Amino acid sequence: MSKIAVLTNDLQYELVEKNPERVAAVAAATPHFTAFLDEIRRRGHHVFHLQLVNDPDDPNAERYDGHLPVQRGTRGAEIIEDFLAPEDVVMEKSKDSGFYETDLHERLQALGVDTVLITGMQTQICVQTTAADAFFRGYNIWVPSDCVVSARQEDKDRALEWLDGYCATVSDSAEVISVLDAEGTLPRKNIKTP
Amino acid sequence: MTASTAGSSDEILLDHGTGAKLSQELVQLIADTLGDVYVGIMEDSAILPVETGRIAMTTDSFVVDPPFFGNGDIGKIAVCGTVNDLAVAGSRPKYLTLGLILETGLPIDRLKQVLVSIRETAREAGVQIVGGDTKVVRKGEADQLYLNTAGVGVFEREPLSMTDVRPGDKVVLSGPIGNHTVHLLSIREGLGFEQRVDSDCAPLNNLIDGVLDRVPAGAVRSMRDVTRGGLTAVLHEYAGKLGRTIRVDTPSLPIQHETAMAADMLGINPLHCANEGCLAVFVDPAAEADVLAALRSLPYGEHAVTIGEVSEDTEVLVLLRDADGRETQLEELLGAELPRLC
Numbered sequence: 001m002s003k004i005a006v007l008t009n010d011l012q013y014e015l016v017e018k019n020p021e022r023v024a025a026v027a028a029a030t031p032h033f034t035a036f037l038d039e040i041r042r043r044g045h046h047v048f049h050l051q052l053v054n055d056p057d058d059p060n061a062e063r064y065d066g067h068l069p070v071q072r073g074t075r076g077a078e079i080i081e082d083f084l085a086p087e088d089v090v091m092e093k094s095k096d097s098g099f100y101e102t103d104l105h106e107r108l109q110a111l112g113v114d115t116v117l118i119t120g121m122q123t124q125i126c127v128q129t130t131a132a133d134a135f136f137r138g139y140n141i142w143v144p145s146d147c148v149v150s151a152r153q154e155d156k157d158r159a160l161e162w163l164d165g166y167c168a169t170v171s172d173s174a175e176v177i178s179v180l181d182a183e184g185t186l187p188r189k190n191i192k193t194p
Numbered sequence: 195m196t197a198s199t200a201g202s203s204d205e206i207l208l209d210h211g212t213g214a215k216l217s218q219e220l221v222q223l224i225a226d227t228l229g230d231v232y233v234g235i236m237e238d239s240a241i242l243p244v245e246t247g248r249i250a251m252t253t254d255s256f257v258v259d260p261p262f263f264g265n266g267d268i269g270k271i272a273v274c275g276t277v278n279d280l281a282v283a284g285s286r287p288k289y290l291t292l293g294l295i296l297e298t299g300l301p302i303d304r305l306k307q308v309l310v311s312i313r314e315t316a317r318e319a320g321v322q323i324v325g326g327d328t329k330v331v332r333k334g335e336a337d338q339l340y341l342n343t344a345g346v347g348v349f350e351r352e353p354l355s356m357t358d359v360r361p362g363d364k365v366v367l368s369g370p371i372g373n374h375t376v377h378l379l380s381i382r383e384g385l386g387f388e389q390r391v392d393s394d395c396a397p398l399n400n401l402i403d404g405v406l407d408r409v410p411a412g413a414v415r416s417m418r419d420v421t422r423g424g425l426t427a428v429l430h431e432y433a434g435k436l437g438r439t440i441r442v443d444t445p446s447l448p449i450q451h452e453t454a455m456a457a458d459m460l461g462i463n464p465l466h467c468a469n470e471g472c473l474a475v476f477v478d479p480a481a482e483a484d485v486l487a488a489l490r491s492l493p494y495g496e497h498a499v500t501i502g503e504v505s506e507d508t509e510v511l512v513l514l515r516d517a518d519g520r521e522t523q524l525e526e527l528l529g530a531e532l533p534r535l536c
Contacts, residue, residue: 059337060382060383093384094384095383095384095385096383096384096385096386097384097385097386099386100384100385100386101384124459128459129383129384129385129386129459130386132385132386132387132455132456132459133385133386133387133389134386136386136387136389136390136452159459162458162459166455166458167455193451194451
């Protein structure tokens, strides 16, 4: 069984449709992003979609003009169809990191996953925090730079720099597939922490 | 009434704040849970013996969000905040009052959890709770619960004062900075750092007492607990009061790696971050080694380190000096960067 899983973040209708910048950024990434997911699936690796579901009682949940987005059971909370495949796993989360108060870690452990590729929206929030959380839990972290999305390019650039500096191998999706095919695995970056 | 209810309810009702029978039952639950640290007499004032000629008094209100976090809660902070304010003045914290503002619907078990924290922290600090007050507000008028503590400390040695700090004095931190803020922000937003970075919330009076006992009188000139506004606020306060430049060696700042990661991600400066268990100690340079050794020998002081010194320069500045000796100004914060951290 594969030890590699792709985690997507917040690829949900209501989150992407929040503003035109997000719509445009996701639209630009969708062709190669979905192709990458297909390549990952074809090689037998896992795809987990982390689905933000807001709790109406959470005062810290972001409101859009007073409206609480991505409530459970709404269309807005669903994962965008383009990114979904029948064999994928959809996991609810309530906060930025996909590991926060979820059983994501336990499920990955049960599958024997030791390497996670963090993707989705937005690079500087959910991608970054999920990557940091995964790193703290001992996973080998890769971030395909063309499969992460931010409304503002400068936010994405800064987040990728942070990820590269602290906890992840940042590469584009074609390079990820190339390394996978050449080596059968994704090598762990040597990261020194004091 | 059981330990998990006040009257027949397992959550706070408006009637718990009316002063009638349910109020009395709630107060009894509070007193019972606080146990031996509560020595109130249920009258309008506590009447207390004070052995010395001078006392220190302080008060603080606590609205921390979230009120329950990884390694503590609002109750622990409410005791530590006031105890530490008393102790850094050189007094021995002795008495606290406890005011509670409770939101309707707060589970009694959650209230009890806070009271147990208050009891355990008060025991550790050696303070007694001598009186209190309870108010109940409607749903939405508070965030679960807010607390106020006022405290009295007695002086068994000379008070410490900012005005005793001199040029050449060393600035020592008792422990890492930024952890409390990162811990809370991480829990608020689910950032994943809370599993690696704990709040530093701690009662520091025993540490302070231990250090002052172990070093000659005058070796410690002054100290502050580094709370809201962070180290930045403390250093600027001293620089302004003394009319001197304070220089800090950036490489020596005790910042946990994961805290630096989070701060870098969030775009916040650990020097601005609130802490709840860190002291800035201004030390006679001749006694620096003794003070560091004393701090490091005691709980909550194990990671004490010298971070800089008060200079002869009379310009009111805080300068950060990097590893190459380059200096940049540490600007004073104009407002609170992040709300509800204590």
